[in-house]
Amino acid sequence: MKAFLITLDAFVAIILLFSAAFLMYSSSFQPYAPRGVYLKQFTNDMVTVMEKNGDLGSAIAGNTSGMHYMMGFTPQLVCMQVSITDSAGNRSVTVAKDECGEYGRELQVIGRSLVYSGQLYTVKAEAWYKKEQVT
Amino acid sequence: MRGFIITLATSGIILLLVLYSNTLRDSYRGMERALTEPQSLTYGAALFDDISGEVNSIVGPSVSFAEANDSLGVQITDTLPKSNYSAQLNAYETFIEGTLANRTRTTIDANLSNLRTGTVTMRINQDYAYSAAPQGGEMSFTRSGGTNATAYYINISVVKSRAAYIPFTFNPSGDINVTVRYTDLNGTILTSGTVLSSGTDFMQVTHDAGSVRINFGRKSGNNGAVWINATDVSASLGMLATLPPINSSKRLGYSYDDTLSYQQGKVSIFRNLGK
Numbered sequence A: 001m002k003a004f005l006i007t008l009d010a011f012v013a014i015i016l017l018f019s020a021a022f023l024m025y026s027s028s029f030q031p032y033a034p035r036g037v038y039l040k041q042f043t044n045d046m047v048t049v050m051e052k053n054g055d056l057g058s059a060i061a062g063n064t065s066g067m068h069y070m071m072g073f074t075p076q077l078v079c080m081q082v083s084i085t086d087s088a089g090n091r092s093v094t095v096a097k098d099e100c101g102e103y104g105r106e107l108q109v110i111g112r113s114l115v116y117s118g119q120l121y122t123v124k125a126e127a128w129y130k131k132e133q134v135t
Numbered sequence B: 001m002r003g004f005i006i007t008l009a010t011s012g013i014i015l016l017l018v019l020y021s022n023t024l025r026d027s028y029r030g031m032e033r034a035l036t037e038p039q040s041l042t043y044g045a046a047l048f049d050d051i052s053g054e055v056n057s058i059v060g061p062s063v064s065f066a067e068a069n070d071s072l073g074v075q076i077t078d079t080l081p082k083s084n085y086s087a088q089l090n091a092y093e094t095f096i097e098g099t100l101a102n103r104t105r106t107t108i109d110a111n112l113s114n115l116r117t118g119t120v121t122m123r124i125n126q127d128y129a130y131s132a133a134p135q136g137g138e139m140s141f142t143r144s145g146g147t148n149a150t151a152y153y154i155n156i157s158v159v160k161s162r163a164a165y166i167p168f169t170f171n172p173s174g175d176i177n178v179t180v181r182y183t184d185l186n187g188t189i190l191t192s193g194t195v196l197s198s199g200t201d202f203m204q205v206t207h208d209a210g211s212v213r214i215n216f217g218r219k220s221g222n223n224g225a226v227w228i229n230a231t232d233v234s235a236s237l238g239m240l241a242t243l244p245p246i247n248s249s250k251r252l253g254y255s256y257d258d259t260l261s262y263q264q265g266k267v268s269i270f271r272n273l274g275k
Helices: A002-026 A035-053 A055-060 A065-071 B002-036 B039-059 B086-103
Strands: A078-086 A091-096 A108-116 A119-129 B062-067 B072-080 B107-111 B120-124 B128-132 B139-143 B151-158 B162-166 B176-184 B187-195 B200-207 B211-219 B222-231 B235-243 B254-264 B267-274
Touching: A002 B002, A035 A055, A035 A065, A035 A078, A035 A108, A035 A119, A035 B002, A035 B039, A055 A065, A055 A078, A055 A091, A055 A108, A055 A119, A065 A091, A108 B039, A108 B086, A119 B086, B039 B086, B039 B254, B039 B267, B072 B128, B072 B139, B086 B107, B120 B267, B139 B235, B151 B211, B151 B222, B176 B200, B176 B211, B187 B200, B222 B235
Parallel strands: B151 B176
Antiparallel strands: A078 A091, A078 A119, A108 A119, B062 B072, B072 B235, B107 B254, B120 B128, B120 B254, B128 B139, B139 B222, B151 B235, B162 B200, B176 B187, B200 B211, B211 B222, B254 B267
């Protein structure tokens, strides 16, 4: 009888132990910094600076060096691509940061308007973290 | 029996650990929500700011501020008289309410009716009123209760020949330092002195066709104002007003009389265009 009780006790203990381990595993949480917030604000700021500098207007006029130069200041992990489309929906220019591959995690997209030489444009900026660097 | 008690105690401890783990997870998630939830509001504000900037690039004027410990410099650059920007504003309004709204998955409703009248009225620092009208109107910078300006620097350029010039009379006991630099095809008039904020003093330059009159003093019961009448003359205006430091209850910036409504999901912003 005593042996039976000990066995039962051990059995219940093992079940409880595994249940607890399972519960803790299923509710485990990886602390995660919401880097998308930073990326979105950063993208907004970058495009604002490019607009104030006149880089977006220059790109429409055919000179994208200003935009490339500005994108060179972005952090190494951050990739960026800016597209400017006219009011008829025709793509005017697209400039991407060098040495950036396909989209990675945390893709953030912002849109804004631009008036240049009396014409109306939409500016779409996409930013993401490089895939291979994300842990 | 003792074995059971030990098992129960162990189970209790494990249960506490599980509960603690859940609490910690909820706490992290709460912090994450607190950081990410305002994101759409921040983006809405940025788009609002962008549209205000574009409207400003269409109708002007250019406004900048220079804060010091004991004063606030407000610099305004504009053209007088104002052109009528109805066509550009109509096109831009249609563009942002249609194309831009579609591409940003937002609902934008702009009301630019006041700016379409041709007169640009702007509130600066929620306090000072700047207004510039089309041909036949005037530019004015005033404040209800007086501007309390200590100095004005006015720079005007006109591409016309000068026919006559009436200088300021100036008042040595005046309380506003005034400097005017007026350039036309005959050269530059540079004049400076003091004027009474509660009086009225003016200079006028008459050209072959048209004239420019620059007035300082009391306007519509408000002291320390400046207003300029450009008649049949296209003038470039630069104005630097030295004002008292901004009141802590006021916001540094400018706003038009026109409004913009922005909505994306739960985020809704409605306010006057401005920065």
